[in-house]
Amino acid sequence: MAKLNMVQAINRALDEEMARDENVITLGQDVGLNGGVFRVTEGLHEKYGEERVIDTPLAESGILGSSIGMAIAGLRPVAEMQFSGFSYLMFAQLEGHASRMRSRTQGQHTVPLVVRMPYGGGVRALEHHSESHEATYAHLPGVKVVIPSGPSNARALLAAAIRDPDPVVFMEPKCSYRAFREDVPEEPQVMEIGKGQVVQEGADVTVISWGAMMRPTIKAVEAAQKDHGVSIELIDLLTISPMDTDKIVSSVKKTGRCVIVQEAPRSFSPSSEIIATINDHALMYLEAPVKRVTGFDVVTPYFGKEQSYLPNERRVRHAIEETIGF
Amino acid sequence: MKMSEHSTIGISSKPKTKHWPDTCDSEAPCHTFSISSLQILDEHGNLDESRMPDVSSEDLVKLYRAMVLARLVDDRTLKLQRQGRIGTVPLCTGHEAVTCGATLAMRDEDWFIGSYRDLGGRLMRGEPIENGLLYYNGHEEGAVFPGGERTLPISIIIAAQCLHAVGVAYAMRMKGETETAVVCFLGDGGTSEGDFHEAMNFASVWQVPVVFVVANNQWAISVPREKQMHSRTIAQKAIAYDMPGIQVDGNDALAVYKATKDALDLARSGGGPTLIEAVTYRMLMHTTADDPTRYQPPEDLEIWAKRDPITRFRKFIEQKDLWDDEQQTDLEAQCKQKIEAAVAAFESRTDFKVDSPFDHVFGTSHTRIEQQRAEFLDMLKKESADG
Numbered sequence: 001m002a003k004l005n006m007v008q009a010i011n012r013a014l015d016e017e018m019a020r021d022e023n024v025i026t027l028g029q030d031v032g033l034n035g036g037v038f039r040v041t042e043g044l045h046e047k048y049g050e051e052r053v054i055d056t057p058l059a060e061s062g063i064l065g066s067s068i069g070m071a072i073a074g075l076r077p078v079a080e081m082q083f084s085g086f087s088y089l090m091f092a093q094l095e096g097h098a099s100r101m102r103s104r105t106q107g108q109h110t111v112p113l114v115v116r117m118p119y120g121g122g123v124r125a126l127e128h129h130s131e132s133h134e135a136t137y138a139h140l141p142g143v144k145v146v147i148p149s150g151p152s153n154a155r156a157l158l159a160a161a162i163r164d165p166d167p168v169v170f171m172e173p174k175c176s177y178r179a180f181r182e183d184v185p186e187e188p189q190v191m192e193i194g195k196g197q198v199v200q201e202g203a204d205v206t207v208i209s210w211g212a213m214m215r216p217t218i219k220a221v222e223a224a225q226k227d228h229g230v231s232i233e234l235i236d237l238l239t240i241s242p243m244d245t246d247k248i249v250s251s252v253k254k255t256g257r258c259v260i261v262q263e264a265p266r267s268f269s270p271s272s273e274i275i276a277t278i279n280d281h282a283l284m285y286l287e288a289p290v291k292r293v294t295g296f297d298v299v300t301p302y303f304g305k306e307q308s309y310l311p312n313e314r315r316v317r318h319a320i321e322e323t324i325g326f
Numbered sequence: 327m328k329m330s331e332h333s334t335i336g337i338s339s340k341p342k343t344k345h346w347p348d349t350c351d352s353e354a355p356c357h358t359f360s361i362s363s364l365q366i367l368d369e370h371g372n373l374d375e376s377r378m379p380d381v382s383s384e385d386l387v388k389l390y391r392a393m394v395l396a397r398l399v400d401d402r403t404l405k406l407q408r409q410g411r412i413g414t415v416p417l418c419t420g421h422e423a424v425t426c427g428a429t430l431a432m433r434d435e436d437w438f439i440g441s442y443r444d445l446g447g448r449l450m451r452g453e454p455i456e457n458g459l460l461y462y463n464g465h466e467e468g469a470v471f472p473g474g475e476r477t478l479p480i481s482i483i484i485a486a487q488c489l490h491a492v493g494v495a496y497a498m499r500m501k502g503e504t505e506t507a508v509v510c511f512l513g514d515g516g517t518s519e520g521d522f523h524e525a526m527n528f529a530s531v532w533q534v535p536v537v538f539v540v541a542n543n544q545w546a547i548s549v550p551r552e553k554q555m556h557s558r559t560i561a562q563k564a565i566a567y568d569m570p571g572i573q574v575d576g577n578d579a580l581a582v583y584k585a586t587k588d589a590l591d592l593a594r595s596g597g598g599p600t601l602i603e604a605v606t607y608r609m610l611m612h613t614t615a616d617d618p619t620r621y622q623p624p625e626d627l628e629i630w631a632k633r634d635p636i637t638r639f640r641k642f643i644e645q646k647d648l649w650d651d652e653q654q655t656d657l658e659a660q661c662k663q664k665i666e667a668a669v670a671a672f673e674s675r676t677d678f679k680v681d682s683p684f685d686h687v688f689g690t691s692h693t694r695i696e697q698q699r700a701e702f703l704d705m706l707k708k709e710s711a712d713g
C-alpha cells in the first residue's frame with residue numbers, strides 16, 4: 001500500500017498501463033519533459049521515451065484527431081487536454097468521428113482512446129480554467145464520461161478507460177488533485193466503467209454526487225447523520241455516461257428521498273438526467289421531491305466570486321435537511 | 327448602416343478569368359523562398375541609419391517610457407503574486423519591444439486584439455494598471471476599461487483572437503472605415519492552432535486590413551519552438567497565404583515599429599494582411615505557476631539578457647541626446663508612484679457585485695435566470711445570517 005494523492009495515482013495508472021501494453025501512449029501539451037502542468041505525466045517521458053510520451057504542438061483538434069487515427073490503427077492513445085476549458089477545440093473530432101466510428105462502420109473500425117482533462121473550480125484559476133461542463137460530453141452518444149473522486153478510484157478507472165474499447169472522456173477534478181491522499185494497493189487495479197459506487201448504505205435518503213463535489217457532500221452527510229440521526233445512502237456516480245441507473249433507482253426505491261449534488265450548471269445536466277430517471281422508474285416510491293444542489297446557469301464567474309457560486313457543505317446539508325423534513 | 331464604395335475591396339463580384347493550371351514554372355520556382363528580416367537597433371543600441379523609420383523624438387521617448395512602465399508593472403505584479411496578494415499571472419518581461427513597438431504604430435481607431443503577453447501595448451492603449459491586477463485577481467471588472475472599446479479583452483484561448491481580428495477587419499471595411507486596421511497579437515505556440523491558419527486564410531481570401539504580430543518567444547510553456555513546428559521561421563507561413571511575411575528582431579522596438587507601420591500602411595491602402603514574426607525571448611516563467619528550471623537551459627537567459635529591448639533602446643536615445651540619467655530617475659519614480667497608486671486602488675476595491683454573473687448571461691431577461699438569481703441571493707443571505 002502506498003499513500004498517494006490523485007496526481008500520483010493517475011500517474012501510477014498511466015505508468016502501469018504503459019508498462020503492461022506497449023501500444024499505450026500519451027500525448028498532449030507539456031506532457032513530456034515538464035511532466036504536464038499538473039505533473040500527472042511526470043517521469044513517463046524518461047521511462048518510455050519521446051515516441052510514447054509526446055509533447056505535441058499546441059492544437060487540441062490536432063491532438064484528438066491524430067489520436068483517433070492512432071486508435072484506429074491499433075494504438076491506445078491517452079490524450080491530455082491541458083484544461084477542460086480548451087477541450088472544445090477538439091469537440092468536432094470527438095463528436096463527428098471518435099463517437100461514431102464504431103457505429104458508422106458497424107464495428108469494423110473502433111476508437112479506443114482516452115482523453116483526460118482537469119476540470120472544475122476551487123483553485124483560484126484564470127477564466128476558462130474552472131468550468132464543470134461534463135454534460136456537454138455526456139450528451140454525446142458513443143462517448144463514455146468518467147469522473148473519479150479520489151486517488152484510488154482515479155487510478156482504477158483510468159486503467160479501465162485505457163482498456164475500454166471505446167472513447168472515454170476522463171475528467172479529473174483538479175481541486176482534488178493534491179487535496180488528500182488514500183491508500184492505493186501495489187498491484188494494478190481496474191474498476192468497471194458504467195458503475196456507481198455505494199460509498200455507504202443507508203435507509204432514509206439517497207445522496208448522489210461525483211467528482212470534486214464528493215468531498216463537501218461527504219462532510220454534509222456526516223454532519224446530517226450526527227445532527228439528525230438519519231441514515232443516508234451515499235452514491236458516488238463515477239461514470240456520468242452511460243449512467244448507472246440501476247443503482248440510482250434501487251436506492252431511491254429503498255429510501256424514497258434523494259438529493260443530488262453537482263458543481264455543473266443546473267440546466268440540461270447530469271442531475272436533470274437523474275431526476276428524469278427517477279421519474280421514469282421510481283416516482284411512486286418518492287416521499288419528497290428530489291432536491292438538487294447545483295451550480296447556476298451563468299458563465300463560470302472569475303475566481304473572485306467562485307466560492308459564492310460553488311456548492312458547499314452547508315448548502316448540501318440544508319438540502320438534506322429539507323428533504324428529510326418534507 | 328452606410329456602405330462605402332470600398333466595401334468590396336478584395337472580393338470581386340465577378341470571378342477573374344482563371345488561367346489553369348496555377349502551377350509553378352521553372353522560371354519562378356515555388357520550392358524556394360526567402361524571408362526578409364529586419365533589425366534597426368542592434369543589441370548594443372547601434373542604429374542602422376539606412377533603415378531608420380520616420381519617428382519623432384517625442385514618440386521615441388514615449389516608446390521608451392512605455393517599455394519601462396511595462397517592465398516595472400511586471401516586476402511589481404510578480405512580487406504581489408509571490409506575496410499572495412494576487413492570483414496566477416503571466417509575465418511579460420522581454421516582450422516590451424514587441425507590444426510597445428507595434429502599438430506605437432497604431433492609431434487610436436485601430437483595433438488591438440491580443441492575448442495575455444501584451445501588457446506594454448495594453449497600457450499604451452489606455453488600460454489602467456489597476457485593470458490587470460483586478461483581472462488576475464479574479465474580477466471581471468478588470469477585463470474591460472473605459473475607452474477600451476477597440477481593445478478587446480485578453481484571449482486566454484490560444485489563437486482564437488486571430489479569427490476575431492479578421493472579422494473585425496471585415497466589419498471595418500464594410501462600414502466604410504477604410505483607414506482603420508486591426509493588429510492581432512499571438513505567440514509562437516499559437517501558430518499551431520487551426521484558428522491561426524483559418525484566420526490567415528480568411529484574411530488572405532478577404533484581403534482585410536489585419537496585421538498578425540507573432541511574438542516568437544521560443545517557448546509555449548515548456549514546449550520549445552522546434553517541437554512546435556518544423557518550419558525554420560514563422561514568417562514563412564505567410565507565403566502559403568500569399569501575404570507579406572517578415573521576421574523582425576523582436577527586441578528591437580524600432581524594427582517592430584517599422585514593420586508594423588509598413589504593414590498598417592499597406593492594410594489601410596487596401597493591400598490586405600501581413601504576418602510579422604517578432605523574434606524574442608520569454609525572460610521569466612510562463613506564469614507564476616510555472617517552473618522553467620524543469621525545461622529551460624539556463625544559458626539561454628544569459629544570451630537573451632544581453633539582447634534586452636529596454637537597455638538597447640536607452641543607449642540609443644541617450645546617444646541621440648533624448649535621454650539622461652536624471653530623466654531615468656524621474657521616470658522610475660513616476661512609474662513607481664503610478665504603480666503604487668494602482669495597487670492601492672486595486673486593494674481597496676470593494677464594489678464588486680456578487681450577482682453580476684446573472685446580469686450578463688444574456689442581454690435579455692429570462693425567468694429561469696432570474697429565479698436562480700433570487701435563489702442564489704436568498705441562499706447567501708441565509709448563509710451570512712448563519713455566520
Ligand SMILES: Cc1ncc(C[n+]2csc(CCOP(=O)(O)OP(=O)(O)O)c2C)c(N)n1
Pocket residue numbers: 029058060082086089443482483484512513514515516517541543545546547608612
Ligand atoms: C486553446 C488553448 N490551449 C491550451 C492553452 C493552455 N496554454 C496557455 S498558454 C500556452 C502556451 C502558449 O504559447 P505561445 O502561443 O507561444 O504564447 P506564450 O505563452 O509563449 O506567449 C498554453 C498551452 C490555452 N490557453 N488555450
Ligand SMILES: [Mg+2]
Pocket residue numbers: 513514515541542543544545546547
Ligand atoms: Mg511562446
